[in-house]
Amino acid sequence: MKNSWIIALRELKERMRSKSFIAMAIVGPLLVLGITYMLFALGGKNKTHWNVLITDPNAIMQAKIMAQEDATVSYDFANDYIEIEDFANNPRFQKYDAMLEVNEKILNNKTAFLFYREKPSMQMATRVQYQFERRLEELMIAQFTSLSVSDFRKIKQPINVAMRNVYDPRDEASDMSGWVGFFFGGVILLFIFLFGMTILRSISKEKSNRIVEVLLASVKPRQLMLGKIMGIGIAAFLQFALWILFVGIGLYVMRETLFPDLLDASKMDVVQMTEAMKNQTLQEQMLSAKEYNQFVELIYERIRFGNMLGYFALFLAVGYLFYGTFFAALGAVSGSESDGQQFVIPLIALLFLALYAGHYALNNPTAELTSWFSYIPFTSPVVCMVKLAQGYPEGQGYLIYVSFLILLVSSMLVLWAAGRLYKNGILQFGHRLGFKQLFKWISRA
Amino acid sequence: MLKLEAISKSFYQKLALDEVSLNLEEGEIFGLLGPNGAGKTTLIRIINRIVEQDKGVVRFKNELMNNKHLAQIGYLPEERGLYRTMTVYDHALFLGRLRGMSKNDVNTNFNYWVDKFEIGDWRKKRIEELSKGMAQKVQFICTVLHQPQLLILDEPFSGFDPINVELIQQELKEMKAQGKTIMLSSHNMKSVEEICDRVALIHQSKKILEGRVSQIRESRKDGNFAVRFSGSMIAFVNALWTGFELVDKEILGDNRFVAYVKMRGENNFQDLLQVLLGQIQIEAAWEVLPSIQEVFIQEINHSNQTQDEK
Structure with a gap:
């Protein structure tokens, strides 16, 4: 293990020094920020004012949502249940752009449906969701003031507002939250591809400059392979950390400069919040105030950043290990660099399949194929991100651990098999790689 | 070790x-x-x-x-x-x-x-x-x-x-x-x-x-000797007559040579020197052992031959 570590450190050092590492750390976050900007500034139909009807048969919201009027959204409340078709076609509802359906389970399952006529812009969707969430939080706090802080935090899970087209409510694709997961899944694939190719190149370079035999005299082939995957993996994580840092800074700067009036949360909520939280300590109040002030925080909450990021890291790490092992084995068995390029095509095809699976899951969240995709290790890193963003159905949250476990176990199996390929292939030079040879090498101990 | x-x-x-x-x-x-x-x-x-x-x-x-x-x-x-x-x-x-x-x-x-x-x-x-x-x-x-x-x-x-x-x-x-x-x-x-x-x-x-x-x-030596001398090459060869065989020669300069000689029959190094004395000016004489390269080639060829015979 110690030797693997020495190999890993050397690899890491080389990566950190390379120009592409630095370039990627700058270009990547810029790209992410650009996409975010476009989503907010240009995304969706840009209707400037919305009328929203909140159907609330149990009067949970007590016909209140905000302390002050918001110039861009007006709310009306109906205390009975309205059929979707009725809302879609009845002339008396035509003045409403959307209907927000609140039922008695909202405080438990934290899911509400928003039926819209025209797809809202990202700004509008964020705004409605945010205001709705704040109001529900107040209600929860009012209801459970006797609870401890940790319980309060537990309650303070974000609300999932599922967006549906009112004319086609079954079309789950209209739910935008899944796109965030798809985006995260895409980032995982991007990292796997870029750093997988780095593994491949690094190994075939070691083969072609013939240092590999010197290394093998002190290191077992498996240790060498593991060290490479580890070193490049750490570089990937550092890269990722830089992305978070730069994107975080960028979002903050965007809040301050580009969208100062997007959603001035401080005006809306602080009054209500302070009343609701009379019983809380000063520290907690400060914490809350800070939380509700920041645009960045808003985005974080909108996409459940803490949650997503945790799983994202897990799936990125293990997904990288899974795919990276294939790249490593390929690098080891190829006779020349052009060989490696040929055989990398099936791998890239698999990555595209994963991307497709993510898109499929986005459009068909409940389809059987989607569940399959979420278990198959080749596609699960993306599909699980999409499912996570869409929200696992109540009581099925454990399924993400099932997917993760399958991915982890497959990675171990692949690592074992690749170790054999690596061992038998790494000292073969100048041959033309064929499938027959691959099977021969994998079957030999 | x-x-x-x-x-x-x-x-x-x-x-x-x-x-x-x-x-x-x-x-x-x-x-x-x-x-x-x-x-x-x-x-x-x-x-x-x-x-x-x-x-x-x-x-x-x-x-x-x-x-x-x-x-x-x-x-x-x-x-x-x-x-x-x-x-x-x-x-x-x-x-x-x-x-x-x-x-x-x-x-x-x-x-x-x-x-x-x-x-x-x-x-x-x-x-x-x-x-x-x-x-x-x-x-x-x-x-x-x-x-x-x-x-x-x-x-x-x-x-x-x-x-x-x-x-x-x-x-x-x-x-x-x-x-x-x-x-x-x-x-x-x-x-x-x-x-x-x-x-x-x-x-x-x-x-x-x-x-x-x-x-x-x-162990691989086959009775070859080398003689460095000055004088006439013709005189050298004549002196050898039938008792010895000239295998190879190097020309060092004007009338200076190294000659490689194989013994024939019962003749030995002593005999070689005796027939040469007076005919040419001997500068040095020594036994020639096969180089490792020669042994190498010999052995490989020998091994290949036996392989073929089988």
């Missing part, structure tokens, strides 16, 4: 080594000879535990060879390279650490070799900035940096210029004097003859010859 007992290895039904046994004594330089594809590199890889033998045992200092012994071995493979963008010192540190050295030890030993080869300026240079010969020196340093007890060199002289060959040979002799054991495989027969104490010849996966260099040459 190193004992190989009946090592066999095959790759997909093709036999690479067939019950090869060797025994290396401490403090000797051992040459592993054989044509391309004979199995030398496989044997060397087995000793370094890069490849596992199918049958047979390797012992290092009377213990079964295991991974912890690898730290006492220095290995310079035939196919050797370095990371092009890494500096000379970083290489030493990296490879030294892999061999279990501390950073301090690496520094001390690296400085010693850098001073010895007078390459202090290269320390911070990247490999891609060095010439081929310079890179080879770095490779050699990295191989011996951890002060191995056993040094295994696969074709150490290939690609070296004569100056560097001489330099490496000197180093090897010095290490031998320090009691280190060295095994080298080479096609450079002259170097082998010069520095090896003993050699083994491997051909078609089998060991077909092993022994002390001097003894092998002595």
Whole structure:
């Protein structure tokens, strides 16, 4: 293990020094920020004012949502249940752009449906969701003031507002939250591809400059392979950390400069919040105030950043290990660099399949194929991100651990098999790689 | 020091080594000879535990060879390279650490070799900035940096210029004097003859010859003598008459030659000198032993012949 570590450190050092590492750390976050900007500034139909009807048969919201009027959204409340078709076609509802359906389970399952006529812009969707969430939080706090802080935090899970087209409510694709997961899944694939190719190149370079035999005299082939995957993996994580840092800074700067009036949360909520939280300590109040002030925080909450990021890291790490092992084995068995390029095509095809699976899951969240995709290790890193963003159905949250476990176990199996390929292939030079040879090498101990 | 007992290895039904046994004594330089594809590199890889033998045992200092012994071995493979963008010192540190050295030890030993080869300026240079010969020196340093007890060199002289060959040979002799054991495989027969104490010849996966260099040459001698003289070549040949046969000659200058002569019948060296005396001016005369290269070719051809007959 110690030797693997020495190999890993050397690899890491080389990566950190390379120009592409630095370039990627700058270009990547810029790209992410650009996409975010476009989503907010240009995304969706840009209707400037919305009328929203909140159907609330149990009067949970007590016909209140905000302390002050918001110039861009007006709310009306109906205390009975309205059929979707009725809302879609009845002339008396035509003045409403959307209907927000609140039922008695909202405080438990934290899911509400928003039926819209025209797809809202990202700004509008964020705004409605945010205001709705704040109001529900107040209600929860009012209801459970006797609870401890940790319980309060537990309650303070974000609300999932599922967006549906009112004319086609079954079309789950209209739910935008899944796109965030798809985006995260895409980032995982991007990292796997870029750093997988780095593994491949690094190994075939070691083969072609013939240092590999010197290394093998002190290191077992498996240790060498593991060290490479580890070193490049750490570089990937550092890269990722830089992305978070730069994107975080960028979002903050965007809040301050580009969208100062997007959603001035401080005006809306602080009054209500302070009343609701009379019983809380000063520290907690400060914490809350800070939380509700920041645009960045808003985005974080909108996409459940803490949650997503945790799983994202897990799936990125293990997904990288899974795919990276294939790249490593390929690098080891190829006779020349052009060989490696040929055989990398099936791998890239698999990555595209994963991307497709993510898109499929986005459009068909409940389809059987989607569940399959979420278990198959080749596609699960993306599909699980999409499912996570869409929200696992109540009581099925454990399924993400099932997917993760399958991915982890497959990675171990692949690592074992690749170790054999690596061992038998790494000292073969100048041959033309064929499938027959691959099977021969994998079957030999 | 190193004992190989009946090592066999095959790759997909093709036999690479067939019950090869060797025994290396401490403090000797051992040459592993054989044509391309004979199995030398496989044997060397087995000793370094890069490849596992199918049958047979390797012992290092009377213990079964295991991974912890690898730290006492220095290995310079035939196919050797370095990371092009890494500096000379970083290489030493990296490879030294892999061999279990501390950073301090690496520094001390690296400085010693850098001073010895007078390459202090290269320390911070990247490999891609060095010439081929310079890179080879770095490779050699990295191989011996951890002060191995056993040094295994696969074709150490290939690609070296004569100056560097001489330099490496000197180093090897010095290490031998320090009691280190060295095994080298080479096609450079002259170097082998010069520095090896003993050699083994491997051909078609089998060991077909092993022994002390001097003894092998002595045992293969076929009564050839050389005479350096001044005078007439015609007179020389006439003097030989039917008792001796002129095999070869070198012209050294005006009327100066070296003649290679084979005895015929009962004639010996004494007789040769007697017939020559008075005919030419003898400057020197000596017995000619076959070179290792000649023995090598002889043995291989002989082995091929017997193979054909079968």
